[in-house]
Amino acid sequence: MTDTKASTKDNNCCACSEKRKERSPEEYKDLINRLSRIEGQVRGIKAMVERGAYCPDILIQTSAVNSALNSFSKVLLSNHIRTCVRNDIKEGNDEVVEELVTTLQKMMK
Numbered sequence: 001m002t003d004t005k006a007s008t009k010d011n012n013c014c015a016c017s018e019k020r021k022e023r024s025p026e027e028y029k030d031l032i033n034r035l036s037r038i039e040g041q042v043r044g045i046k047a048m049v050e051r052g053a054y055c056p057d058i059l060i061q062t063s064a065v066n067s068a069l070n071s072f073s074k075v076l077l078s079n080h081i082r083t084c085v086r087n088d089i090k091e092g093n094d095e096v097v098e099e100l101v102t103t104l105q106k107m108m109k
Contacts, residue, residue: 027079034072041065073107 023031045061081100088096 021080021084023079031072031076034068034075038065038068038072041068077107 041061042065045058045065048058048061085096085100088094
């Protein structure tokens with residue numbers, strides 16, 4: 001299985017579990033590239049606010065960021081189901097299904 005317990009408290013943020021996932025170089029690069037683009041879009045929105053851009057123009061860019069975040073989440077969720085969830089079920093850990101249901105409920109708030 002690719003998830004492991006973290007050995008130090010420093011690796012956790014307040015919203016994260018202690019589980020970790022080793023990602024392939026391709027998956028890692030794709031996720032980081034997506035996040036970097038989103039980060040750039042958010043900086044662009046901040047610059048628009050700072051220079052007094054027209055509200056609808058900012059809202060359109062905000063919508064683009066929301067769409068990019070949704071796309072990132074879809075890719076990450078798909079990867080999670082195909083790797084972590086599949087592996088846990090194969091190993092007899094059916095608790096992962098409840099974890100997935102809980103995660104989806106939190107995402108859909």
